[in-house]
Amino acid sequence: MHSKIIFPLFLLMFFNSFNAGAFWLFSGESKKKYKIAIKEIKTDYEKSDCTQVIKKVNTFLESKPPSSFKEEAYLYIGSCYERRNEIDRALDIYGLAHTLYPKNKFFREALANIYLGAGFFEKSLFLFKELIENKNASYKAYAGLAKSYASLGFYKKAKKNYSYALNMNEYKDLNLIKEYSRALIRIRKYEEVLSIFNNTAHDFKRDTEIYLILARVWMHKGEYTRSLNYIKEAQKLSPARRDLALYTVFLNIMTGSYDKALSGINHLTEKNNEDALAFLAKAIVKLKTGNKKESYEILSGISKDKDSFVSQIAIKMQKEGH
Numbered sequence: 001m002h003s004k005i006i007f008p009l010f011l012l013m014f015f016n017s018f019n020a021g022a023f024w025l026f027s028g029e030s031k032k033k034y035k036i037a038i039k040e041i042k043t044d045y046e047k048s049d050c051t052q053v054i055k056k057v058n059t060f061l062e063s064k065p066p067s068s069f070k071e072e073a074y075l076y077i078g079s080c081y082e083r084r085n086e087i088d089r090a091l092d093i094y095g096l097a098h099t100l101y102p103k104n105k106f107f108r109e110a111l112a113n114i115y116l117g118a119g120f121f122e123k124s125l126f127l128f129k130e131l132i133e134n135k136n137a138s139y140k141a142y143a144g145l146a147k148s149y150a151s152l153g154f155y156k157k158a159k160k161n162y163s164y165a166l167n168m169n170e171y172k173d174l175n176l177i178k179e180y181s182r183a184l185i186r187i188r189k190y191e192e193v194l195s196i197f198n199n200t201a202h203d204f205k206r207d208t209e210i211y212l213i214l215a216r217v218w219m220h221k222g223e224y225t226r227s228l229n230y231i232k233e234a235q236k237l238s239p240a241r242r243d244l245a246l247y248t249v250f251l252n253i254m255t256g257s258y259d260k261a262l263s264g265i266n267h268l269t270e271k272n273n274e275d276a277l278a279f280l281a282k283a284i285v286k287l288k289t290g291n292k293k294e295s296y297e298i299l300s301g302i303s304k305d306k307d308s309f310v311s312q313i314a315i316k317m318q319k320e321g322h
Contacts, residue, residue: 034065041076050080071101078110087114105131112144121151139168143176146183155187171200174207181213190217208238215247224254242268242275249281258285276302276310283314 037060044052057077061070074097081090091114098107112127128145131137146161162180171177177200181193194217197210211234218227228251235244245268252261262285268278279298286295302314 031066034060034063034069037063037065038069038072041073045076045080048083050083053077053080067100071097071104074101075106078107082110082114087118090114105134109138109141109144112141116144116148116151119151121148124148125152139165139173139176142168143173143179147179150183150186155183158183159187159189171196174210178207178209178213181210185213185216185220188220190221193217206237208234208241208244211237212244212247215251219251219254224251227251228255246277246281249278253281253284253288258289261285276308276314280310280314283317 037056041053041056041060044050044056053076057073060073065073074093078090078093078097081087081093091111094107094111094114097104098111101107108127109131112124112131115121115127116124124144125148128141128148131141132145142161142165146158146165149155149161150158162176162183166173166176166180169176177196181196184190184193184196193213197214211230215227215230215234218224218230228248231244231247231251235241235248238244245264249261249264249268252258252264261281265278265282265285268275269282272278279302283295283298283302286292286298296318299314299318303311303318
């Protein structure tokens with residue numbers, strides 16, 4: 001009798017023990033499977049094969065992997081959507097990942113940068129402010145906060161954070177230097193712009209945008225010849241840029257070099273006979289050289305398109321009696 005009872009109990013214990021062992025075994029096998037899968041996705045990501053990354057991550061997520069594996073998968077697929085400029089999908093992924101993994105700084109920073117790039121400056125400001133609360137925040141987080149403030153018109157706060165970011169980076173980020181310099185020009189801190197470039201590496205100065213920034217500084221300071229010299233240096237590096245050609249034209253007008261200005265205008269209008277800004281410059285030259293009739297005719301042609309900014313200037317000049 002006792003043996004009949006003991007044997008089923010023994011079987012029950014045996015099967016319970018077996019099931020526990022089997023669960024451990026299968027759990028280990030599953031973890032190994034997920035590790036292999038995520039490693040393959042990472043390899044594709046490092047090869048910039050986003051087609052495979054997106055395909056494999058979607059399949060991977062359907063298998064309901066553990067949370068830590070999903071966190072890594074969201075990073076790869078979100079970054080790939082960004083690389084493919086599928087910003088709406090990247091935003092969805094990062095938004096979900098940020099909700100699920102609020103301590104992961106990558107997702108918060110990625111979201112902040114997307115909002116910043118899309119013009120949602122209040123949202124990017126909030127996220128960047130969260131990021132810099134961490135003592136280990138990157139200089140890019142401070143730079144993002146600065147740009148958010150600048151885009152909202154809070155230039156003093158922007159200036160403070162730009163300066164902090166550049167000090168953290170030891171003034172090595174050329175794009176950030178240029179961005180900060182443009183913000184300083186907007187608040188007329190010209191001497192600070194000059195100070196930045198006097199204290200940065202000489203190699204930085206062989207750059208079209210930096211020459212343009214310095215040209216703008218000297219133009220605002222009223223030193224047109226000096227400004228023109230920087231524009232000429234910029235043109236050596238980027239001879240095909242229309243904006244540099246237009247700067248040259250208007251600076252030549254400001255320095256009284258009307259023949260040079262007219263030559264530059266003719267070059268622009270030969271390429272594009274609808275370049276309204278070039279024709280406006282031509283009207284100014286004609287006016288400066290005493291040919292009011294031809295100036296008026298040019299202005300009349302420009303003002304036909306009443307919706308454009310250049311047309312509004314032409315209309316205003318005509319109303320003033322030219």
